[in-house]
Amino acid sequence: MEGVSGGLLAHEVSSAGGLGLIAGSYGDYEWLAHEWANAAGERVGIGFISWALSRQPATLRRALDELDPVAVMLSFGDPAPFAGAVLSSGAILMIQVQTIADTQRALDVGADVIVAQGTEAGGHGTTNRATMPLIPAIVDLVAERNKNTPVVASGGIADGRGIAAALALGADGVLMGTRFWATAEALVPAQGWSAMLAATGEETVRTHVEDFARGRDWPHQYTSRVLRNRFVDHWQDASFDASADLQILRHDYEKALVNHDYDVVPISSSQSAGLIRRVEPAADLVTTVISEAEATLTRLYRGVCSER
């Protein structure tokens, strides 16, 4: 949600009963502080990319000292260098994981919340595990370690049915990214919304292309799930052995960024894209999906269980 989840979106999510996270991403403190002001004192959190934060450690210190977030989520890489500072600040330490080893490490450093992300998630992640089998495996692992750490499910969830399903798998909550991309408060140009609403969810692919294009040297295991477009299809299997190719790639990408040209700029998207049918206010969305989840669970209880 880099550049997309700012203070206003986080404010709206928290005010409706969720927990809004501002995308601290790669650790640009100026952007973060600007967006923090837009949250207008609402209780919101901040998400950071751990491997990138290790190059901008001052950002975390300043965020904890000056902004005082209610929660900090660390994703993608070793959380150990940052966990102590988050915990001693009093913020809730959320750690996003993709594997069993990630989860062991997160529990070892004292995570207050585990966010378990399946491969169908939008944006950065890994290919190995899908949400449906991942969540119960992580829930069981937490239990085996005699922890009560809540597990939050992430990846492929865009409505109340997905929330109800995640709870059934043993999760204590969900993290939704892509669905909030298509909200009124997301920092997204209208052309981006159109592309998202038109997608069925089959058009996504995990790729390194955008990271090459913008020179973000992500660890190789992390790809970004995006909607396929002309640019991604063209470059997806390129080896970039020739530096001339890389120059063309970057030039095209930078030009397209300015023009909001989504035939070139990849849109981060979960496989849940097809479940998103309109752009709506984020607070309404929070209320709607919670109601849907409750209605789903009530219907199932009455239909499946109480007849016996």
Add this chain to the structure above:
Amino acid sequence: MEGVSGGLLAHEVSSAGGLGLIAGSYGDYEWLAHEWANAAGERVGIGFISWALSRQPATLRRALDELDPVAVMLSFGDPAPFAGAVLSSGAILMIQVQTIADTQRALDVGADVIVAQGTEAGGHGTTNRATMPLIPAIVDLVAERNKNTPVVASGGIADGRGIAAALALGADGVLMGTRFWATAEALVPAQGWSAMLAATGEETVRTHVEDFARGRDWPHQYTSRVLRNRFVDHWQDASFDASADLQILRHDYEKALVNHDYDVVPISSSQSAGLIRRVEPAADLVTTVISEAEATLTRLYRGVCSER
């Protein structure tokens, strides 16, 4: 479940309240008729691989005429050449799909049941969609076409939590394969069970290797999800340009098949492998997972909904 789901397993599943399917697979009628006898008159179905059945069309005719299955499931390829015969026999026509286009086609040919399979499923399937976002998309598609066709969720489901989650996503039921691999009645040698029970679910990969090894010319979009082993890791990225390589591959595989050597023979497995902790009788398993699902839905209803 080729060679694994025989008549006894199907019998036990159906007798416990499920619907057992015998793996008709590539259309070997002799094997099928032998296993049919083991089902001892229980109401069971048969699953076929559509692209393979088109090379053995007599198998379907004989199965419908001589065995009279309660249901026929068609997977992987165009069901159109077979749908009419199944429907006019009175058997329930189940069609397994991986995409929206597959689902449109299945509805067009009159499917009685849609089985929607996510990429985390064991054995053959595709890479594009995971179960969590796929099921609601398929459920919505069926509704948009004003159909009441039941949707069955497949892929990554191995316990009652998964069943409850699938129902929450809008499915009317589930299809479980891998979990029944580890049942007493599955046609699996003990060495195979040991490998499955030891796996966490992170060790699976989608691959063409076994199909190359046994000369099954699957359409390219279908890979098989298996537990990684020495053989798969060695050959996974091979191009097989050199026919000498292919000879070695096939020789090693055939030798290992005889010896039940699971360092070489790949075990088809869902990403749910880590949720499987013991081999048990299939009928007990059916009863257990249904109870688990009911308990899960009851707990969620009471905890999430009724407190409001």
